[in-house]
Every structure is written in structure tokens, then in C-alpha cells.
């Protein structure tokens with residue numbers, strides 16, 4: 001599903017955020033990316049979603065070489081990915097419902113379908129009762145879950161989550177992770193960035209560990 | 224090439240007949256299915272496109288009404304920029320109607336040669352009446368001219384100077400058609416009259432007509448220059464307003480781009496916002512103009528009566544209102560197109 005070949009990334013005027021990273025994620029896999037702050041975890045997700053361009057190497061996503069994707073096609077590439085951001089990136093002047101509906105509006109669903117899907121999605125993260133509230137009225141954990149609801153609402157084949165449990169207490173973290181496992185079980189490829197050791201030990205079937213932009217371990221749990 | 228991939232292909236004669244027919248049917252069904260699918264897709268695409276246009280149209284207006292003060296500023300500036308040329312246009316139009324009155328009063332007096340007989344002159348008058356430029360022709364015979372002269376100068380010595388002979392020729396007073404006459408055509412016509420055998424001399428006063436016509440040209444050109452200057456102004460005002468809107472909503476734009484919106488999707492409400500600025504500014508301009516003309520109507524009517532100038536201020540008709548609003552709308556659209564084209568590409572998520 002996702003292959004990185006000798007990927008390196010240097011931000012303008014910065015040091016190497018990533019150097020010579022190669023790994024492959026199969027369709028339907030659930031993978032964690034672990035590492036200290038600044039190790040380059042978010043950068044990998046940004047490269048996959050074409051938010052940043054690699055300085056070297058190639059990424060293949062769903063059999064497509066991302067290098068060959070034209071600028072005007074990038075939005076369509078992003079629609080295939082449900083991305084959960086570290087800082088949620090919710091629109092503060094719109095209701096919870098409108099925030100979650102946004103990907104469907106962009107893709108062009110019928111109002112009836114939008115309603116159904118948004119409700120189902122909010123129900124999944126347990127926030128259906130807040131659909132008419134503004135996101136800023138909710139706790140940071142709830143905001144995080146709205147971000148998740150928005151990422152899953154269009155049923156993407158790949159979910160990329162950047163520290164989705166960063167603001168949550170252990171009980172909620174477990175709930176969210178169970179959600180991801182549930183998606184993974186119906187065939188969705190899930191990539192979760194986390195440095196929560198408890199979480200990694202409990203859910204980490206496969207963990208890619210980064211350190212200072214280098215891939216230092218590709219661990220698979222033995223059965 | 225696999226069987227049935229191209230059922231109408233040129234190599235079908237080489238294929239086994241039964242294999243061709245089964246593959247042909249299945250591939251036909253498949254292509255029919257695909258055609259159906261793509262038709263639905265096209266239809267869905269178009270529906271989504273229309274829906275988003277309608278949504279953007281309403282959304283853009285709501286957005287402006289939600290911050291009425293700053294929107295009102297923009298409407299006001301656009302309205303003023305549209306009102307000034309409109310007002311001058313109305314004045315130019317009024318002067319034009321005055322010009323028609325002048326042309327109407329434009330007369331040519333044709334003094335016939337003494338030797339020409341009365342029936343001949345009557346014949347000439349009849350011919351002239353058929354000319355498109357001519358409104359009507361009045362014939363004053365030499366006898367009538369003398370009688371009028373005598374009437375005017377009754378009891379004065381000058382009458383005795385005339386003696387027994389009538390020194391007056393017959394005169395044709397030719398009034399010109401106001402709608403068709405302009406200084407050039409009048410002059411040309413007068414020259415033609417001069418060529419007639421019956422004509423002794425021609426009297427023509429077109430100076431006022433000429434002056435007025437030049438004045439109208441000046442006003443016309445001033446209106447055009449003003450329209451261009453203010454059109455550029457509106458374009459820039461809307462462009463700048465939309466630019467600020469884009470900067471204000473930078474975070475929102477980045478988020479929608481991250482979720483998979485393309486520039487066209489983000490630009491649509493901005494374009495409609497520019498359209499609304501122009502339309503509402505245009506409506507305001509019409510209201511301001513109408514109020515101003517109503518306010519000026521009475522004193523102008525009074526002045527016109529006192530000065531016998533028959534000057535009447537033109538009012539804004541439905542056509543002019545439509546043109547003003549359409550002009551505002553297209554300038555608003557263009558201005559926001561320019562701004563969004565330039566600035567949306569610069570806002571990319573990092």
C-alpha cells in the first residue's frame with residue numbers, strides 16, 4: 001500500500017529531518033511509528049499526504065509514484081487518506097457537525113448521505129450529542145475525537161494519525177485505539193504515530209522506530 | 224490482443240466464430256455497464272458542481288451580511304465609484320435631448336432668384352418636402368414678404384424707398400428633421416440646395432448646433448474616461464477586499480486544502496463574494512442616482528421654464544439600471560478572480 005524508497009528530507013535552511021528511510025506497509029496493516037520528539041515522525045506522514053515533498057527517494061502509494069502526481073491531482077490524493085493531525089486543525093467558526101461534514105462536502109455527497117455518515121461517524125467517537133456545538137466549547141480530548149470523526153467520515157482506505165492520543169487520558173486512549181483496531185479489522189491500513197510506551201506495548205503489532213531522522217528498528221511482535 | 228477486447232475490431236474474421244460471439248456479448252455488456260457508470264458519474268459530478276455554486280452564492284452573501292459594517296464600507300465605495308460616471312452620463316443624455324431641440328430649430332432659408340416663377344418654386348417646395356432631412360417647408364411668396372415688411376415698418380419713411388417695385392424674392396423656410404439632422408448633414412444639405420437653379424442664396428445658422436454637438440462629444444468622452452478610471456477602481460477595491468478575506472481565512476483555507484479541496488472549490492465562494500459586492504454596490508449606486516435626480520428635478524424644471532431652454536434632466540431607466548448592476552457584478556467577479564488566483568496558490572499547508 002505504502003512504500004518508501006531511500007527517502008530523505010531536508011527542510012529549507014534546516015538539518016536532515018529524515019535520511020535514507022526505506023520501509024513498506026502492506027494493505028490492511030496496522031503500523032506504529034515511534035521515536036523522540038523531533039525524530040521525524042510527523043514529517044513521514046506529511047510526505048505520504050504530499051504536504052511536503054521529499055528531498056530524495058521515492059514514495060509509492062497504492063501503486064502510484066507520488067513523484068509523478070501533478071499539482072492539480074494532489075487534492076484527490078489527499079481525499080484517499082484520513083489524516084488526524086497533532087493539533088486537530090478544526091474550524092473554530094463551524095459546528096462539530098459542519099467540521100466532520102467537510103470532507104464529504106468537498107467530495108460532493110448528497111445532503112442526505114452527509115447527514116447519515118456524519119452522524120454515524122460522530123456516534124463512533126461518542127460525540128453525537130455535541131453535533132451542534134462549536135468545537136472550542138469542548139475539551140481537548142473531545143476535539144481530538146472530532147478530528148478522528150472527520151478523518152474516518154469518508155471511509156478512506158488509509159488512516160494516518162499523528163499522536164491521536166496525545167491529549168487523552170489512558171481510558172480514552174484505549175477507546176480511540178480500539179476504534180483504530182476496529183477499522184483495521186475491516187481492511188483499512190492504519191499508521192499511528194505515538195510515543196506512548198504503554199500503547200505501543202499493548203497494540204504494537206509492528207513498530208517502526210525513528211531516531212534523529214533514521215530508521216533504527218522495524219519490530220514485529222511474534223505470535 | 225485478448226478476445227473480445229475490441230468486438231468491432233478489424234481482425235474478427237480470423238477468430239473462431241463461437242468464441243467471438245460469447246466474448247463479444249460479455250464485452251458488450253461490460254461496455255454498456257461502464258457507459259452507464261460513467262454517465263451516472265458525469266451526472267453526479269454536475270449535480271455536485273451546481274450544488275456547490277448555489278451554496279457558494281448564498282454562503283458568500285451571508286458571510287457579508289454577518290459583518291455588516293465592513294461590507295457596507297465596500298458597498299459604499301463601489302456605489303460612489305459607479306454613481307459619479309452614472310450622474311455625468313445622465314447630464315450628457317439631458318444635453319443630447321437639448322441638442323435635438325436645437326436641431327429642430329435649425330432652419331434653412333432659401334431665397335429664390337427673382338426670375339423664377341411661383342409655380343416653379345412651389346414645385347421645389349413639394350420636392351423638398353419629400354426629402355428625409357426636411358420636417359416641413361413654408362413658402363413665403365414675394366407678395367407675402369412685401370406685405371410682412373410693410374406690416375413691420377408701417378408709417379416709416381423706408382416704405383417710400385421701395386417705390387412701386389417689389390424687391391423681395393420668394394423665400395422657402397425649411398425646417399429640418401430633429402432626429403436625423405446633425406451639423407455635418409445640415410451643411411451638406413445646404414450646399415446641395417445652393418446648387419439648385421432656383422436658388423439665389425442660402426441662409427443657414429448652425430453655429431449653436433455645432434457648439435452643442437462639440438460639447439456633447441466632450442461630455443461623452445469624459446464619461447468614457449471616468450467609467451474606465453472608476454472601473455479600474457472597483458476592480459482594485461474588490462480585489463483588495465478579497466485579498467484581505469483570504470488572509471483572514473488563511474487557516475481555514477489550509478485546513479480545507481489538507482482535507483482535499485482544490486483551488487476551484489475554495490475560490491468559488493470568494494468569486495461569488497466579489498459578485499455580491501458589485502451587485503449590491505450597483506444597486507446602491509442606482510438608489511443614490513435616483514434620489515439625486517428626484518432632488519434636482521424641481522429646480523431644473525423651474526429653471527427650464529424661466530429660461531425657455533426646455534432643459535429636462537434624464538432619469539435612470541430600467542436598461543441603465545441593469546447595465547450598472549451588470550457592470551458592478553462583472554468588475555466584482557474579475558477583481559476577486561484576480562485576487563484569489565494570485566493569493567490562493569501562495570497558501571499551501573506545511
Ligand SMILES: Nc1ncnc2c1ncn2[C@@H]1O[C@H](COP(=O)(O)OP(=O)(O)O)[C@@H](O)[C@H]1O
Pocket residue numbers: 011012014016017035036037038039040041042043044573
Ligand atoms: N516546516 C519545517 N521547517 C523546518 N524544519 C522543520 C519543519 N518541520 C519540522 N522541522 C524539523 O524537522 C525535524 C523533524 O520534525 P517532525 O517530523 O515534526 O518530528 P516529530 O514529529 O517526530 O516530533 C525537527 O528537527 C523539526 O524541527
Ligand SMILES: [Mg+2]
Pocket residue numbers: 041042043086162
Ligand atoms: Mg510530530
